[in-house]
Amino acid sequence: MTGVPMVLAEKVSKNFGSNRVLRGISLQVDPGEVLCMVGPSGSGKSTFLRCINHLERVDGGRLSVNGQLVGYRQKGDKLYELKLKEAAFQRQDIGMVFQRFNLFPHLTAVENITLAPMRVKKQSRTAATARAMELLERVGLEDKGDAYPTRLSGGQQQRVAIARALAMDPKLMLFDEPTSALDPELVGEVLDVMKGLAKSGMTMIVVTHEMGFAREVADTLVFMDEGVVVEAGPPRQVLSDPQHDRTKAFLSKVL
Amino acid sequence: MSERGADRVTDPAKKPATATATAADSADAIVAIPLRHPWRNVIAVVLLLGLAVFLLDAAQRPDYGWADVGKYIFDRRISQAAWVTLWLTIYAMVGAIVIGLLLAIMRLSPNPVLKSIAWLYIWIFRGTPVYVQLVFWGIVSLIYPVFTFGIPFTTPWATIPNGIFTNLFITAVIGLGLNEAAYMSEIVRAGLLSVDEGQAEASTALAMSWGQTMRYVVVPQAMKIIIPPTGNEVISMLKTTSLVAAIPLSVDLYGVSRGISAVTFTPVPLLIVASLWYLLFTSVLMVGQHFIEKRFSRGTGRLKAEKGAGTPGTTSTPTPAPTSGPAAPGGPGVARTPGAPLGNDFGGKG
Numbered sequence: 001m002t003g004v005p006m007v008l009a010e011k012v013s014k015n016f017g018s019n020r021v022l023r024g025i026s027l028q029v030d031p032g033e034v035l036c037m038v039g040p041s042g043s044g045k046s047t048f049l050r051c052i053n054h055l056e057r058v059d060g061g062r063l064s065v066n067g068q069l070v071g072y073r074q075k076g077d078k079l080y081e082l083k084l085k086e087a088a089f090q091r092q093d094i095g096m097v098f099q100r101f102n103l104f105p106h107l108t109a110v111e112n113i114t115l116a117p118m119r120v121k122k123q124s125r126t127a128a129t130a131r132a133m134e135l136l137e138r139v140g141l142e143d144k145g146d147a148y149p150t151r152l153s154g155g156q157q158q159r160v161a162i163a164r165a166l167a168m169d170p171k172l173m174l175f176d177e178p179t180s181a182l183d184p185e186l187v188g189e190v191l192d193v194m195k196g197l198a199k200s201g202m203t204m205i206v207v208t209h210e211m212g213f214a215r216e217v218a219d220t221l222v223f224m225d226e227g228v229v230v231e232a233g234p235p236r237q238v239l240s241d242p243q244h245d246r247t248k249a250f251l252s253k254v255l
Numbered sequence: 256m257s258e259r260g261a262d263r264v265t266d267p268a269k270k271p272a273t274a275t276a277t278a279a280d281s282a283d284a285i286v287a288i289p290l291r292h293p294w295r296n297v298i299a300v301v302l303l304l305g306l307a308v309f310l311l312d313a314a315q316r317p318d319y320g321w322a323d324v325g326k327y328i329f330d331r332r333i334s335q336a337a338w339v340t341l342w343l344t345i346y347a348m349v350g351a352i353v354i355g356l357l358l359a360i361m362r363l364s365p366n367p368v369l370k371s372i373a374w375l376y377i378w379i380f381r382g383t384p385v386y387v388q389l390v391f392w393g394i395v396s397l398i399y400p401v402f403t404f405g406i407p408f409t410t411p412w413a414t415i416p417n418g419i420f421t422n423l424f425i426t427a428v429i430g431l432g433l434n435e436a437a438y439m440s441e442i443v444r445a446g447l448l449s450v451d452e453g454q455a456e457a458s459t460a461l462a463m464s465w466g467q468t469m470r471y472v473v474v475p476q477a478m479k480i481i482i483p484p485t486g487n488e489v490i491s492m493l494k495t496t497s498l499v500a501a502i503p504l505s506v507d508l509y510g511v512s513r514g515i516s517a518v519t520f521t522p523v524p525l526l527i528v529a530s531l532w533y534l535l536f537t538s539v540l541m542v543g544q545h546f547i548e549k550r551f552s553r554g555t556g557r558l559k560a561e562k563g564a565g566t567p568g569t570t571s572t573p574t575p576a577p578t579s580g581p582a583a584p585g586g587p588g589v590a591r592t593p594g595a596p597l598g599n600d601f602g603g604k605g
Contacts, residue, residue, distance in 0.1 A: 102457035116461035
């Protein structure tokens with residue numbers, strides 16, 4: 001393990017027009033760490049996650065992944081915006097799982113998983129497919145390789161989506177409310193896969209409303225509200241002994 | 256759409272025997288006399304009688320010249336002209352699809368210059384009649400007899416005669432293609448916009464480039480939306496080619512049949528001959544469109560349901576399926592009336 005943090009955010013800010021969504025987020029995620037972000041909707045959790053892989057452009061502060069500035073290149077004291085190709089290259093190390101799965105409906109589960117490795121990393125179909133089957137087995141769907149997404153339940157789709165992200169061998173996984181669109185009885189199977197992933201040492205940032213999961217798996221729990229980090233710390237401490245009034249108010253509603 | 260409804264239309268005289276026979280199979284099935292539709296039969300009989308009268312009359316009327324229809328239908332000049340029409344359609348449509356795709360991407364691009372150019376193009380080419388445009392392209396070679404290259408108001412570096420617009424076939428392809436491109440761009444744009452934003456986002460998050468995202472994720476899904484209206488456009492284009500007479504190009508199907516009838520003074524039989532050839536082509540195109548649509552509806556669930564029946568043949572079998580029984584999943588209820596999913600209105604705009 002190097003001393004370089006996987007994610008380092010220093011006073012990151014982001015505006016949508018006059019709407020200040022992020023107002024100076026500072027936090028650090030070390031390799032192998034699992035960070036869970038909770039907070040009311042509209043607090044900027046998802047936006048921050050999308051900034052990390054440059055789906056959204058950071059407007060202020062510094063955000064770096066694995067020691068590399070996200071979306072910009074520094075030359076002297078000037079910042080240059082990255083070309084689309086360079087930004088895409090940065091994303092190779094970052095996997096993302098979406099609330100609404102976003103599987104490609106015209107491709108089977110295996111094709112969903114092999115698409116990026118074949119097109120971006122130029123892997124052969126045989127190698128990519130073998131890896132896809134391995135990943136499907138890991139998420140418990142080895143018999144669903146030929147199924148189209150519409151034939152899968154929400155939980156199964158989300159597990160395929162996790163396998164798809166893992167196929168690029170990311171160093172960091174981002175989860176944007178991965179269980180919020182699921183029927184309650186399907187949440188467990190997805191959380192189990194994520195727990196397994198955390199145990200294997202993957203660095204993860206998880207935006208979630210699953211407090212039980214956060215308590216069990218997270219190394220750090222961050223509570224965000226109105227674009228700022230209100231409180232951060234070990235999950236047990238934050239959940240059982242919140243220091244801030246806003247944290248207390250939020251937790252009293254969700255726990 | 257309701258499969259049962261479609262079948263009922265094709266099979267108005269359904270025998271109640273079918274219902275009772277199926278009912279015997281399952282204990283709880285309802286045994287009832289099906290609702291009668293006496294007026295349907297009455298109207299059908301009246302219309303059939305009317306059609307019979309018309310056909311009998313037409314068969315005897317000398318103006319139709321059925322002997323001439325038989326004589327010219329496989330005439331070498333006609334079949335060669337049919338090829339010209341077919342190739343005009345193909346070249347013009349290929350050009351229109353390529354330019355239309357470009358225009359659609361330009362209109363969706365964040366670059367305001369490209370956006371305006373595409374808008375202006377569509378405004379002009381969709382806002383003027385294709386017949387007028389064809390006349391214009393026909394006289395372009397008079398307006399621009401030579402192409403000159405160089406800096407304006409200085410001695411030109413090179414001057415080449417305008418060989419493009421003196422070739423009337425190429426002129427026709429350009430005229431038809433440029434007009435059609437404006438319509439195609441709107442179709443493509445609607446298709447690209449129909450794909451959920453999350454798809455491009457997921458693809459981007461997987462480190463795929465914009466081009467890869469378009470090619471492997473967005474465009475394949477947009478195809479489902481783009482294909483059906485494009486099929487209509489091809490059919491429409493096939494018929495619009497008859498307007499190349501405005502250029503004037505007269506080696507296409509309509510032009511040649513007019514040419515022959517001008518000599519023989521038998522206009523009606525040659526119009527019938529041309530119409531039969533147009534109908535043949537549009538019918539083949541409709542069948543082709545059906546299969547392409549099926550190919551691009553992968554992953555939408557509809558195709559999988561059909562596959563589940565294990566009888567891919569049923570989808571195109573014209574035999575009316577028995578629909579009175581309980582529709583088992585993947586049963587014969589999946590069968591479609593031929594042509595029904597095409598949804599063509601043969602809409603033309605020429």
